[in-house]
Amino acid sequence: MSKSKIKDTTKISNAVIKRLPRYRRYLKELKKKGVDKISSNELSSLIGYTASQIRQDLNNFGGFGQQGYGYNVDGLYNEISAILGLDREYKMVIVGAGNLGQALANYTHYYRAGFVVKALFDVNPRLVGLRINDIDVLDSEGLVEYVEDNEIDLGIICTTKDNAQEIADKLCFAGVKGIWNFAQVDLEVPNHVALENVHLSDSLYTLAYKVSGNAAQNGGAGFEE
Amino acid sequence: MSKSKIKDTTKISNAVIKRLPRYRRYLKELKKKGVDKISSNELSSLIGYTASQIRQDLNNFGGFGQQGYGYNVDGLYNEISAILGLDREYKMVIVGAGNLGQALANYTHYYRAGFVVKALFDVNPRLVGLRINDIDVLDSEGLVEYVEDNEIDLGIICTTKDNAQEIADKLCFAGVKGIWNFAQVDLEVPNHVALENVHLSDSLYTLAYKVSGNAAQNGGAGFEE
DNA sequence: GCGATTTTGTGCGTTTTTTAACGATACTTA
DNA sequence: TAAGTATCGTTAAAAAACGCACAAAATCGC
Structure with missing residues (x-):
């Protein structure tokens, strides 16, 4: 796995890391449905992050995509799994x-x-x-x-x-x-x-906050964090 | 509760909200120890956020402190509880x-x-x-x-x-x-x-990432998120 | 095989978040 | 009571995160 052009991954922000498991979750679902390829735009409308952010997140670790094609679902899933360290026990x-x-x-x-x-x-x-x-x-x-x-x-x-x-x-x-x-x-x-x-x-307390009326209402498609 | 000068709390960022329960947790501990007052500097060295951030976070909701004195532990605990909506069932x-x-x-x-x-x-x-x-x-x-x-x-x-x-x-x-x-x-x-x-x-996957060696080592006092 | 089309990777401007600086204010002590 | 000190609230600067736009590159259809 992970024969990717090696980048300096020691300075990846926490925000990026927290999003990786989510990418992986959606890719797993796509795999199960038999989807072979996916573009950052399609992923965007699924996950709710902007396509730009998705591309930028992934590029922190290497160029996993192909211009004019998109990302190979299976390949990207494996790459993210490896990045997260899920290729071992x-x-x-x-x-x-x-x-x-x-x-x-x-x-x-x-x-x-x-x-x-x-x-x-x-x-x-x-x-x-x-x-x-x-x-x-x-x-x-x-x-x-x-x-x-x-x-x-x-x-x-x-x-x-x-x-x-x-x-x-x-x-x-x-x-x-x-x-x-x-x-x-x-x-x-x-x-x-x-x-x-x-x-x-x-x-639970942050949920209470959102419910209690002090908070602004959830704006968009229902995603947060 | 919460008779504070009303501010526009509809635009508080998620990052701030996520920190509130943590403030509350430390204040609870201080209460238990019988501490009456605390300054943003003292809180800072306990919690690990900068004193500046603490003051700014709290000021999103109102001026709970007193110049030259600091914050009343019990009062601030109650204010944060109320903000989070913990004053009801x-x-x-x-x-x-x-x-x-x-x-x-x-x-x-x-x-x-x-x-x-x-x-x-x-x-x-x-x-x-x-x-x-x-x-x-x-x-x-x-x-x-x-x-x-x-x-x-x-x-x-x-x-x-x-x-x-x-x-x-x-x-x-x-x-x-x-x-x-x-x-x-x-x-x-x-x-x-x-x-x-x-x-x-x-x-768990983000933990695996941190452990797997791809990640940078934890820099400071051992706090994160 | 070639042109049109898709879509990435990335540089750059914008927004958000965090940190620093400082004036204003209230406390403390002599 | 008044000087000195501590500490907040707030403004400004710095840093980080995010989104936009476009050139480069690869695909797809003819």
Whole structure:
């Protein structure tokens, strides 16, 4: 994959990156429908970004299109997948086997994209020993050792906010490369560890804002962010 | 609440709104610690935004501070809560009583902020009739009627992406004011209905990107988005 | 094979967002 | 009470993101 003319991808803005999964989602849909090629204009009317922005986004990584033709759906899908790093496998652990942790463990959607949950961890003795979706719930005591021994790539934090930083510290110490944080707190991690937050409450509050009448009405076709 | 000098709040950018819940989170923490006042500079070193940005964000809504003093923690917390629309109650239904729907139903965190789950809905006969966290799981057949009769404000969509648009249509028809969407699809809703998406896969993919080595390393104190 | 057409890649102007600077104002202390 | 200091609100500058326009290049039809 990704034999593209190498560009300097170290300065890509966050805004661009956040749009990539969306491109990929629509391309996947097009693939499923058997569409072979697509132009930036057609993509634009599907996704809602301007054609110009789409072309510019993609050109940050390489010239994937052909003048007079457009983009090859399958090829572009693969390129974006590779850019996102979805052409490899990630081993993950989930810390916190409560409702959310269990839901994520059962969420088989991302398995197909190479994200494999190897174990759940919890401090609660009533949860330790359970099997969720064929995944063992282990005692948090053994977290660091497990992550080290099994070369875990990513840690998912589903604990309360009071425990989250301590867990993050352990995960970083044990060598994870990234943390997916669902706890309602902003974690501090070393620079070499990636961090992605999902603050559900924050998201709900912005919905409340939009509903509450303080906000302007949604202008266009119903897309946002 | 919110007796503030009225400003034109209809043109506030999304970026500002997304920061408000975070301000609120830190102010809550300060309140708990018994801190009375805080300056934009102190807030800056806590949150990681520049002091200038903090002042400008807050001034979009009104002058909540006092020169030479700073901001009153309790007062500012209340103002931001009011701006976000958290000074009232929201009645919600969750559609899709799978793992994620159940997790959200059990997620009592947001109850305190006025978000009350009135019912879950599912098409699966094996789930209908259950009670999750004292909330009934009802048959999706009755969704529209229930939402109308109980004046539901918000609908939470936790179904597969194939059913999501249909559910959204029903919710909108039945009169919800906002939709919190967890399905992996971009929904179309009327302009008067607010939409907030939580695309978990998208979030995970951006984490993969950061980890995969294509991305630049996290520069500063460990905050992002 | 050639001309008309499509559509990309990209330079450039515009808008939006962020950061910096500073005057005005209120607090604090002697 | 008055001088000194802290800090906001706001204006101006800088940076980033976005959209437009067009030349270059490849396709498609005849």
